[in-house]
Amino acid sequence: MEYLANGPFRDTLVVDNWIGGSARPPGASRFERRSPQNRDDLVTLAPESQEEEVREACEKARAAQQAWARVPAPQRAQVLGRLAQLLIEKKEQLARFAAREMGKPLREARGSVQEAIDTAEFFQSEGRRLYGQTVPSELPDKELFTYRRPIGVVGVITAGNFPVAVPSWKVVPALLCGNSVVWKPSDDAPGTAALVAELWRRAGLPPGVLSVVHGGGGNAAGEYLLRQVDAGLVDKISFTGSTEVGRKVGEICGRNLSIPSLELGGKNPLVILADADLQLAVEGALWASFGTAGQRCTSAGNIIVDRRVMPTVREQLVQRARSLRIGDPLDESVDYGPMINQRFLEKWLEQVSVARDDGAEILLDGRRITPDEKPASFSGDAALGLYVTPRIIDRVKPSMRVFREECFGPTVNLVEIDGLDQAIQVANATPYGLSSAIYTRDARAMLRFKEEISAGMTSVNNSTTGAETHLPFGGNGWSGNGTRESGIWVIDAYTRWQAVNVDLSGKLQKAQIDLTDAELGPAPDFSSLT
Numbered sequence: 001m002e003y004l005a006n007g008p009f010r011d012t013l014v015v016d017n018w019i020g021g022s023a024r025p026p027g028a029s030r031f032e033r034r035s036p037q038n039r040d041d042l043v044t045l046a047p048e049s050q051e052e053e054v055r056e057a058c059e060k061a062r063a064a065q066q067a068w069a070r071v072p073a074p075q076r077a078q079v080l081g082r083l084a085q086l087l088i089e090k091k092e093q094l095a096r097f098a099a100r101e102m103g104k105p106l107r108e109a110r111g112s113v114q115e116a117i118d119t120a121e122f123f124q125s126e127g128r129r130l131y132g133q134t135v136p137s138e139l140p141d142k143e144l145f146t147y148r149r150p151i152g153v154v155g156v157i158t159a160g161n162f163p164v165a166v167p168s169w170k171v172v173p174a175l176l177c178g179n180s181v182v183w184k185p186s187d188d189a190p191g192t193a194a195l196v197a198e199l200w201r202r203a204g205l206p207p208g209v210l211s212v213v214h215g216g217g218g219n220a221a222g223e224y225l226l227r228q229v230d231a232g233l234v235d236k237i238s239f240t241g242s243t244e245v246g247r248k249v250g251e252i253c254g255r256n257l258s259i260p261s262l263e264l265g266g267k268n269p270l271v272i273l274a275d276a277d278l279q280l281a282v283e284g285a286l287w288a289s290f291g292t293a294g295q296r297c298t299s300a301g302n303i304i305v306d307r308r309v310m311p312t313v314r315e316q317l318v319q320r321a322r323s324l325r326i327g328d329p330l331d332e333s334v335d336y337g338p339m340i341n342q343r344f345l346e347k348w349l350e351q352v353s354v355a356r357d358d359g360a361e362i363l364l365d366g367r368r369i370t371p372d373e374k375p376a377s378f379s380g381d382a383a384l385g386l387y388v389t390p391r392i393i394d395r396v397k398p399s400m401r402v403f404r405e406e407c408f409g410p411t412v413n414l415v416e417i418d419g420l421d422q423a424i425q426v427a428n429a430t431p432y433g434l435s436s437a438i439y440t441r442d443a444r445a446m447l448r449f450k451e452e453i454s455a456g457m458t459s460v461n462n463s464t465t466g467a468e469t470h471l472p473f474g475g476n477g478w479s480g481n482g483t484r485e486s487g488i489w490v491i492d493a494y495t496r497w498q499a500v501n502v503d504l505s506g507k508l509q510k511a512q513i514d515l516t517d518a519e520l521g522p523a524p525d526f527s528s529l530t
């Protein structure tokens with residue numbers, strides 16, 4: 001890793017792959033990551049990995065895995081403790097770099113590093129648990145046990161919107177459980193990934209236990225890593241990204257009888273009932289919709305509002321959205337920064353015509369910010385950044401495409417309903433089921449919503465975003481395949497159960513067969529039932 005002078009900007013970080021414990025200069029070219037707030041700022045140059053390099057990383061991971069699995073779990077966990085310490089020490093630098101590289105406001109970038117610290121600390125202590133069970137046997141002088149065993153080599157593929165937190169949700173528990181990992185970070189945040197990898201290196205891992213290979217997804221490093229599942233070098237994939245790519249990952253893993261962890265899209269509902277604290281609800285809706293410029297998988301997609309309070313919610317939401325401060329993410333006062341990449345920007349721009357074709361009403365149109373057309377409070381570079389103003393779409397119905405299709409970016413729909421029954425029905429009407437929220441003061445409405453919403457995560461009187469790291473994270477329907485990340489639940493994703501029988505009787509005891517009537521006890525008498 002070295003820095004190159006970058007004209008008037010901060011230096012460009014030039015990174016290598018990290019394969020088998022050493023930095024590997026690229027076999028082919030490096031790709032550029034430019035700052036989304038200033039396309040002239042070349043933040044990172046990272047290798048466009050070739051298939052042989054990805055394969056070699058997987059071979060090294062395979063070679064290193066068993067010895068790593070034999071290190072006692074509490075000792076493996078010490079590495080996580082050191083990682084947490086290093087993340088604490090470097091929190092500010094890492095957050096600043098991430099904000100420059102992928103464009104989320106500094107406050108949120110700090111939060112994302114904190115989420116990785118929380119994860120590393122949680123799993124450091126989990127290394128002293130990783131419990132199995134002692135189970136009674138039906139036979140004398142026999143003991144039964146369960147153990148968690150690692151799966152093997154895990155391929156991790158992550159997105160650019162949470163470049164520190166989300167990879168930690170995968171890499172930290174996978175390594176704790178005794179697996180080795182090959183990580184393909186997002187090409188929107190390769191420099192942030194390389195800085196995190198450097199902290200892992202300093203935290204101390206045997207060579208090959210964690211490798212990092214950079215590059216694109218389709219027909220590039222991501223796809224090469226998936227091919228190693230078919231080649232028998234990778235035993236599991238953990239993926240965060242689009243539903244479309246998630247389906248392909250699922251197909252490849254499925255034919256290899258491997259269960260991937262899939263964290264995919266969302267079109268998350270936020271319900272506001274007539275009795276809600278409206279100030280709180282509008283505040284929550286605003287943050288859920290426009291925080292991180294709407295580029296979280298947990299961002300709100302549909303604000304579902306009771307007709308009795310819709311006029312107030314509509315007016316307040318539009319007014320508050322208009323006064324959001326957009327601009328340079330390193331400016332502490334901004335509410336949101338740029339779009340992470342050109343692809344997200346283009347899809348977001350196209351959404352207006354989808355909404356118009358659907359017959360919805362565009363309340364706030366949401367446009368690209370240009371030097372000629374920018375809000376008064378805008379603080380970025382309008383010519384060189386991928387900035388946009390917020391969009392609010394009104395009179396949206398569940399039958400519309402705009403209601404169902406996920407769209408990363410600062411955009412949200414208003415959907416009018418009448419009462420709780422309809423609210424729940426509409427909230428369940430997208431194919432997704434990641435996060436959800438309800439604002440109400442009625443305890444019975446809270447209870448019913450929690451029970452009847454189909455979503456992996458549900459908030460009462462809080463945003464759809466902002467999951468804490470020690471609760472299960474994941475979704476239903478198109479949001480994933482039922483696996484969960486975070487907290488103790490993720491351990492099931494990175495281990496397999498082994499059942500162990502220990503017979504100390506000195507003779508062959510046959511389960512289900514070698515039991516005398518006396519040992520089984522008297523047969524139950526069902527005669528009274530007839």
Ligand code: UN1
Pocket residue numbers: 115161162166240295296297298464465466467468
């Ligand atoms: C994501 O967008 O992939 O719950 C993760 C949240 C964050 C994580 C989002 N803690 O909004």
